[in-house]
Amino acid sequence: MADIVAKTKRLKPTKAHCPTCDGGDRTCDIHGTVYIPWTWEDRIGNTVSGGVTHSLLQCRGCETVFYEIDSWDTEDRDMWHGPSGELCGENIHTKATYPKPESRTKPIWLSAILKQDEELHAILNEMYVAYDNQAFILTAIGLRTALDRGTAKLGIEAALTFEEKLKRLQTTGVIGETERRILEVVTNAGNAAAHQGWAPTAQQLRQLLSALEVFLQRAFVYGQNTLALKDKIPAKQRRPKVSVVATPTQVETAEGIVQPTKT
Incomplete structure (x- = not known):
């Protein structure tokens, strides 16, 4: 058991989607990995092959331990033409982690x-x-x-x-x-x-x-x-009324203070 632990500690860290950290891949330590290849063949000789890598990872940020599955098969390949026109391709890997990361962040409220x-x-x-x-x-x-x-x-x-x-x-x-x-x-x-x-x-x-x-x-x-x-906000202060005194050239009437009309 000690030999297994010592060996897994030397595995190179990888990038993976931590189910706890918010968005994006995180650097993770690999505590163990198992690769299982498979092949399927029908009666007339058609074959399909692939493989699945099972890994136990731990996020270096939040230290969450989680499981990742990385699978591929020969039916799902990315194809392109090389510089000389030759047809090139590589297998497309599908990854999933458990527990599954939330696809939408729940509101903080x-x-x-x-x-x-x-x-x-x-x-x-x-x-x-x-x-x-x-x-x-x-x-x-x-x-x-x-x-x-x-x-x-x-x-x-x-x-x-x-x-x-x-x-x-x-x-x-x-x-x-x-x-x-x-x-x-x-x-x-x-x-x-x-x-x-x-x-x-x-x-x-x-x-x-x-x-x-x-x-x-x-x-x-x-x-x-x-x-x-509402009850903690101070009430609006009222502006004090300003009393207006008639000047010698003004006349105070029932309607207020007005300027007399020149004759």
């Missing part, structure tokens, strides 16, 4: 939602898990569910339709007309996903997520925190 409503916080957490695993239909449904719970927390009757709930938010001054129209799109997307199996693209879903996050952030986090400052 998400923990503040927990203080406001545990159910809404749980819905949002599951929605982000679905998004990270590219379950875009489930994510779109989660958007609608989170919005529904948010309106209930703001005092909107549960028996109303989504359209009626958004109109009630607008008439009570919680949202404006533009935001109501934006949230209607979020609602329609969730309905289409739930009832028609509509799957938004990654870009479309990012836009829908951003729209919901803006609403929740203002309604439950920064908006509430800002309103709490």
